Amino acid sequence: MTAADHPAPLRVQIGAGEQRWEGWIPTGREELDLLDRATWAAWFGDCRADALLCEHVWEHLSEEQGRAAARVCFEFLNPGGFLRVAVPDAHFPDAEYQRTVQVGGPGPRDHPAADHQVVYDAARLAGVFTQAGFTVDLLEYCDAQGRFHYHGWDVDTGPIYRSLLLDHRNREGRLGFVSIVLDAKKPGQIPG
Template sequence: MPAPARGEPLRVIIGAGEQRWEGWIPTQREDLDLLDRESWAAWFGERRADALLCEHVWEHLTEEQGRAAARLCFEFLKPGGFLRCAVPDANFPDPDYQRTVQVGGPGPADHPAADHRIVYDHRLFVDVFGSAGFEVELLEYCDEAGQFHHRPWDVATGPIYRSLRLDHRNRDGRLGFVSLIVDARKPLC
């Protein structure tokens, strides 16, 4: 694993796919498997992450697996560290979007959503991380009425492409694709 320069934070992308962000170490399931503590122990050793970034991965786990993965991330973060995590939003009121992100996907087995196991709403997603010990802040989400909410967040601290600010489908005041995005912070003590 490429180590960050001395004094630089250890920031890791979980399930990076093709994502590459400056200052972040991309990993794949073969490196860090969210369901295998031993892969994390081997990869991190005695080190702990300052920040973890995970975009559109959690929906590929069952709720129970997602809760276990949250506990694993909590264990391998430094106190005060955080996980920025994004998933499809169950409350986004666009039928085409919902067909695209639905459990089991909209079509052939090679579709990216073919192995989606869950589509989270904000309450359940916050609970998944809160129950692991995190302090959770919603950054972007739709409420039960389908109303989109967002608060300012610093892209430099952890970019999420499928977000209000970065996704090319969100232009000219039109929401084309949203994510449910949280910051899950490990308390200092």
């Protein structure tokens, strides 16, 4: 299937793995490889996405690769569209969390973090997207002092499981797992 096989609005989940969200088209590296523009050109054709969703993928790219991937996403978004991204947070003040998300992962090669290339802080991640032409709105992040910031966002516009509102580890006033969550918006208006 390609973008042309899906109704508007075109909302695409990048690197979905087993995760599925209603109203979002899940894709894997086979369909949309962030490091291979040709896969995007083949899948999208003349279509463009209204929204892209990418949870805990960018940390598996080097920062240089992340910048290149941001440019590809920018190209295949409609003007006015957005890319919602979540990654582990370098400033979340929990030693076990940091051990788990560290570059190279905490253990065996099959650990999900084994190929982490970078652990971002909010400013560094935002820079990856602003250099590609996006305007960035930080939705969730920890500052350099480890204080958590949440800027009320609507999960219905693009759910992120590893977030304040959805992650099962964040209950009863306790933060057990957070991410940097941002919206990278492409300037302009969505056609319509």
